[in-house]
Amino acid sequence: MASLDSVFEYVGEFMAQNGIDRSEAYSLEFIVEEMFTNLIKYSRSGRNEIALGLRREEDTMVVQLTDFDVDEFDMTKVSDAKTDEPLGDRRIGGLGVHLVRKMVDGFRYEYSDRVGKIIITKNLGQDDVQRGGRKH
Amino acid sequence: MFSAAVGNTNEIQLIGRLDASQVVAAREVLDRITASSTIDFRELEYISSAGMGVLLATQKRLAGSGQKLTLVHLNKHIRDIFGYAGFDKVFEIR
Numbered sequence: 001m002a003s004l005d006s007v008f009e010y011v012g013e014f015m016a017q018n019g020i021d022r023s024e025a026y027s028l029e030f031i032v033e034e035m036f037t038n039l040i041k042y043s044r045s046g047r048n049e050i051a052l053g054l055r056r057e058e059d060t061m062v063v064q065l066t067d068f069d070v071d072e073f074d075m076t077k078v079s080d081a082k083t084d085e086p087l088g089d090r091r092i093g094g095l096g097v098h099l100v101r102k103m104v105d106g107f108r109y110e111y112s113d114r115v116g117k118i119i120i121t122k123n124l125g126q127d128d129v130q131r132g133g134r135k136h
Numbered sequence: 137m138f139s140a141a142v143g144n145t146n147e148i149q150l151i152g153r154l155d156a157s158q159v160v161a162a163r164e165v166l167d168r169i170t171a172s173s174t175i176d177f178r179e180l181e182y183i184s185s186a187g188m189g190v191l192l193a194t195q196k197r198l199a200g201s202g203q204k205l206t207l208v209h210l211n212k213h214i215r216d217i218f219g220y221a222g223f224d225k226v227f228e229i230r
Contacts, residue, residue: 004157026182026213033184037156083222092193095221096185102220 007036007052018056024124027103028054028061034096035065035075035118042073056124060105063120070116074109140165146173150180154187162187166194171203178209188221195226206230 011029015022032052039050051066081098082091101107106121138158141149142165154162175191195205206228210218218224 004155008155029182030184030217033155037184037186081221083220084225085222087196087199087226090192090196090222090226092189092196093185095188099185099217099220 004033004036007032010052011054014054020056020061020124024061024122027122028063031063031100031103031120031122032065034100035063035120038075038096039065039067039118042075059124061122061124063118063122065118067116069114071114072111073116074111075118076107076109138162142168146171147176148173149176149178150183152180153182154180154190155182155184156186159186159190162190166190169194169198169205170201172198172205173203174206174208176208177211177214180214181211183214183217185221188218188223192223192226204228 008029011032012025014020015025015028020028032054036050036052049068051064051068053062053064053066055062055064075097078094078097080101081094082089083098100120104120104122106119108119110117110119138150138152138154138161140151140162143149146169148165148169150162152158191205191207198204204227207218207223208230210229215229218227218229223229
């Protein structure tokens with residue numbers, strides 16, 4: 001996971017270049033890390049590379065992760081984690097996608113010719129509490 | 137980077153960033169806990185689901201002997217995420 005440092009560095013550069021307030025850093029870093037690590041975990045790729053793209057479209061951040069030479073795996077269809085269960089029944093793991101879903105405004109998957117893309121949108125200037133765990 | 141400072145009175149301070157690359161280091165600290173302890177988040181700026189999993193695993197293990205972790209001084213982002221994860225139902229968070 002040494003590559004996570006370079007991912008976070010890229011996120012920081014993107015924010016600085018696009019005038020995105022540092023208050024958005026946590027959410028953006030979290031989203032990118034969770035998606036990145038899930039793709040690595042579930043990827044059947046022989047290419048071992050994931051392309052990360054970040055862009056700002058007015059007041060929206062767009063995060064795109066592209067995985068090459070993979071079987072189709074739609075992470076957006078992963079069920080929500082069961083967060084109301086008592087401690088003894090709580091499962092370790094499975095929180096990443098659930099938490100990202102709570103933090104973003106758009107979350108979709110595209111697949112074609114063995115290339116999978118996760119595309120996430122997040123409106124700027126609205127904190128996660130206001131977002132209120134919108135479902136997608 | 138992630139590190140932890142272990143105090144004398146069952147207090148552990150988490151420091152830095154606990155992302156997926158730091159889970160092994162976090163486990164080395166939390167696996168040593170055998171009694172009820174306070175985890176101080178004052179110096180922890182970031183945690184992802186991987187780090188949260190280590191905390192949850194520790195809490196589940198301690199519950200077996202009637203012990204528990206109490207989490208204190210979470211920043212706003214971490215507090216929000218722990219709420220979404222239902223951690224406020226399985227940890228005492230102050």
